[in-house]
Amino acid sequence: MLLYIRLSRALSKSGVFLLLGLVFLFMGFTKDTYIDWNTGYAGYVLIGGGLSLLIGLFIFIRNLSGSASTLENQQDDFLFNHIAPEEKRKYLALGALFSLHPYRTVECLNKFFLQKPEDILKGKENINESWGIVDMTSAKKQLDWLLHSGHRNDKTIITQKNALIAQLRNPAELTEEISELIKNVNQITYSIHSKQIDYINPNIIYNFTNLSGWDYIRGASMAKDCYNLGYLDENETWRYILAFNELVVQDFSSWEQLAVSFLVGRYIWSGDPYQEWYIEHFSWLFSFYPEDDVNEFQQNIWKKYPLSEL
Numbered sequence: 001m002l003l004y005i006r007l008s009r010a011l012s013k014s015g016v017f018l019l020l021g022l023v024f025l026f027m028g029f030t031k032d033t034y035i036d037w038n039t040g041y042a043g044y045v046l047i048g049g050g051l052s053l054l055i056g057l058f059i060f061i062r063n064l065s066g067s068a069s070t071l072e073n074q075q076d077d078f079l080f081n082h083i084a085p086e087e088k089r090k091y092l093a094l095g096a097l098f099s100l101h102p103y104r105t106v107e108c109l110n111k112f113f114l115q116k117p118e119d120i121l122k123g124k125e126n127i128n129e130s131w132g133i134v135d136m137t138s139a140k141k142q143l144d145w146l147l148h149s150g151h152r153n154d155k156t157i158i159t160q161k162n163a164l165i166a167q168l169r170n171p172a173e174l175t176e177e178i179s180e181l182i183k184n185v186n187q188i189t190y191s192i193h194s195k196q197i198d199y200i201n202p203n204i205i206y207n208f209t210n211l212s213g214w215d216y217i218r219g220a221s222m223a224k225d226c227y228n229l230g231y232l233d234e235n236e237t238w239r240y241i242l243a244f245n246e247l248v249v250q251d252f253s254s255w256e257q258l259a260v261s262f263l264v265g266r267y268i269w270s271g272d273p274y275q276e277w278y279i280e281h282f283s284w285l286f287s288f289y290p291e292d293d294v295n296e297f298q299q300n301i302w303k304k305y306p307l308s309e310l
Contacts, residue, residue, distance in 0.1 A: 017056030090305035095220035150215030189283035214265025
């Protein structure tokens with residue numbers, strides 16, 4: 001499989017040079033047979049074809065051997081070496097929102113950008129600042145809170161949620177801020193094809209009922225972070241990720257509902273009706289497809305693993 005990945009990559013990177021080189025060499029060597037043109041330039045054509053072919057071969061060999069150390073190549077090889085068992089990959093889709101490259105290494109329990117000691121140190125500082133997690137005990141405490149209680153059961157937030165639901169059920173009473181939130185949530189791109197852009201169903205936010213998605217997505221992502229930072233072992237990490245997935249299936253019938261639940265929950269928590277970063281990343285999760293996709297791992301994660309199949 002790694003050979004297939006590298007072969008596809010090598011051909012995609014070197015193909016133009018190889019093809020151009022072969023065409024030039026053909027033109028040079030067949031100038032008197034098939035092609036009638038100024039033979040004085042044949043030598044230049046042959047030299048150009050040879051150079052192009054050599055450049056193509058050089059690029060091809062570097063990519064095939066793995067020595068072409070670009071970020072894309074590193075991620076391809078990392079994904080191959082760390083990809084989760086096939087039957088578990090779909091469960092990692094829940095925390096995909098917080099993956100910086102969600103179409104490449106999201107299906108790994110290991111995080112591509114948490115491999116260096118300095119990155120792990122920074123990650124520990126960030127999770128301590130945000131969640132007070134410094135060891136296994138504090139990690140489990142916060143994960144258990146998100147799993148069994150979370151913001152969805154906070155009395156103050158419940159009051160705010162009910163007030164927001166009342167506004168959503170009576171659009172004539174919408175405040176300017178809630179109207180802005182609705183407008184932005186409905187900008188989530190659901191699919192892009194043939195120069196046409198489809199957006200998320202605008203009725204989903206009006207039918208909003210719970211904000212548990214705000215807890216579940218963060219919980220699945222946090223479990224993965226704690227594993228990469230050394231606070232959880234692999235078995236404990238999968239136990240939490242699977243537990244959050246079970247709750248998602250109970251509460252939601254689609255990724256679209258989950259996305260809206262997360263955004264509304266975050267709005268109630270933060271007061272931010274714009275949420276540009278999250279709108280953009282949810283759109284990627286639903287609708288991003290590389291135009292020149294030759295890599296089987298470059299697939300839209302929420303289309304690849306429908307919530308109904310969890």
